[in-house]
Amino acid sequence: MSASSAVPLRERVTPGRWAALAWLAGLLFTVLLRMRLPGQEEADVLVGVVFLRWDGLTMLALATALALRGSALLDRRATAGLGHLLAAAVLCSLPLGVTAIPLAQYLAVDVALYTIAVHRPRKESERAVLLAVGVVLGHLAVRLLAGWSAGTTTALAVLSTAGAVWLFGRSVRQNRLHAEETRVRTAEQAVVAERLRIAREMHDTVAHSIGIVALQAGAARLVIDKRPELAREALGEIETASRETLAGLRRMLGALRAADAPPDIPGDTAAEPDPSGPPGLDALDRLAETTGAAGVRVTVRRVGAPLPLPPDVDLSAFRVLQESVTNVVRHSGADRCTITVDHRDPETLALTVEDPGPAPGRRNERTGAGSGYGLVGMRERVGLLHGEFTAGPRPGGGFRVTAHLPVPPGAAPA
Numbered sequence: 001m002s003a004s005s006a007v008p009l010r011e012r013v014t015p016g017r018w019a020a021l022a023w024l025a026g027l028l029f030t031v032l033l034r035m036r037l038p039g040q041e042e043a044d045v046l047v048g049v050v051f052l053r054w055d056g057l058t059m060l061a062l063a064t065a066l067a068l069r070g071s072a073l074l075d076r077r078a079t080a081g082l083g084h085l086l087a088a089a090v091l092c093s094l095p096l097g098v099t100a101i102p103l104a105q106y107l108a109v110d111v112a113l114y115t116i117a118v119h120r121p122r123k124e125s126e127r128a129v130l131l132a133v134g135v136v137l138g139h140l141a142v143r144l145l146a147g148w149s150a151g152t153t154t155a156l157a158v159l160s161t162a163g164a165v166w167l168f169g170r171s172v173r174q175n176r177l178h179a180e181e182t183r184v185r186t187a188e189q190a191v192v193a194e195r196l197r198i199a200r201e202m203h204d205t206v207a208h209s210i211g212i213v214a215l216q217a218g219a220a221r222l223v224i225d226k227r228p229e230l231a232r233e234a235l236g237e238i239e240t241a242s243r244e245t246l247a248g249l250r251r252m253l254g255a256l257r258a259a260d261a262p263p264d265i266p267g268d269t270a271a272e273p274d275p276s277g278p279p280g281l282d283a284l285d286r287l288a289e290t291t292g293a294a295g296v297r298v299t300v301r302r303v304g305a306p307l308p309l310p311p312d313v314d315l316s317a318f319r320v321l322q323e324s325v326t327n328v329v330r331h332s333g334a335d336r337c338t339i340t341v342d343h344r345d346p347e348t349l350a351l352t353v354e355d356p357g358p359a360p361g362r363r364n365e366r367t368g369a370g371s372g373y374g375l376v377g378m379r380e381r382v383g384l385l386h387g388e389f390t391a392g393p394r395p396g397g398g399f400r401v402t403a404h405l406p407v408p409p410g411a412a413p414a
Helices: 015-033 055-072 079-094 103-119 122-145 152-223 227-254 281-293 311-330 373-385
Strands: 297-303 335-341 346-357 388-393 397-408
Touching: 015 055, 015 079, 015 103, 055 079, 055 103, 079 103, 079 122, 079 397, 103 122, 103 152, 122 152, 152 227, 152 373, 281 297, 281 311, 281 335, 311 335, 311 346, 311 373, 311 397, 373 397
Parallel strands: 297 335
Antiparallel strands: 335 346, 346 397, 388 397
């Protein structure tokens, strides 16, 4: 199935084409009203004197040309398109021998009003509906001032329809704006939640490193007189742990901006401290085992010799893989996925998680790349380490998440 065929027809047809179809449908209806159709003794509406003359047909042709021109303008210059359609409605009513602009000639105008109400700012939308109402009232006033009969009830029906269409369009616009604001706020909350989680994990990592420094300093103080070589070794460990901790803090805090957030985020299980310490890539096998128990088989592939990673890079790599696998379990409908950890480039850690797509009998709840807020959190985490993150459908089906995390030169585990 092609991408265009998956889009509903009402979304593939532009507003200008809908307006043109509405005009042609209204014109056809107008003609049929003036013809005796099968089963009728006579036509519903008497043919006007000018309707079948050359001048009447000329006015109908000019009105149709104006309407089609207005329909073409509607997608680019909506107000100008509306003006053409209003002029066409007035011109088309002249040879019909009617006392007011018929509703059939106002269908294209209603399409234009709806389009402007949905897509244009409020002031432009209000000017458009006032113009549409003014044309109907002006046409009615001219007939009354000239002493001709005026179809007041027909005009009221046209005005009521135009007002209802405009109000419906404004309602649709408000709903769309509200949905977009909600989406933006939810994405911002997901980013803030991920930053709070990163901050908590960084706190645990720093606390772990400071604990090592304190133990090594105490050991050095005890043996500095009797075993100076052991004291030198302890001081070396202190120096290594301190440098790694400071480097991780610089990388993280240099990119992590302060953000206001509520003190407690419901459903954020990361707030609970892990008694075994922050996880890293060495916990991938345990992740695969627990995911397999949930019904999704995980294959872990390691390419190249494992590199020594700073704690923040190691932790972020695991979190990205963990969230990606969680998305496979919750949304993909797949019964298996593959994790690839590529250590071949000493300056970059490459991570990939891919699944083949929904298995038979399983539902796929994934709606597209970037639609989930788990992806927002992963992108934020990778961005804070100045890495690259991509997520999207695979060419052959399924979904793929990739991340490239830079590895600082000379990095060593704390």
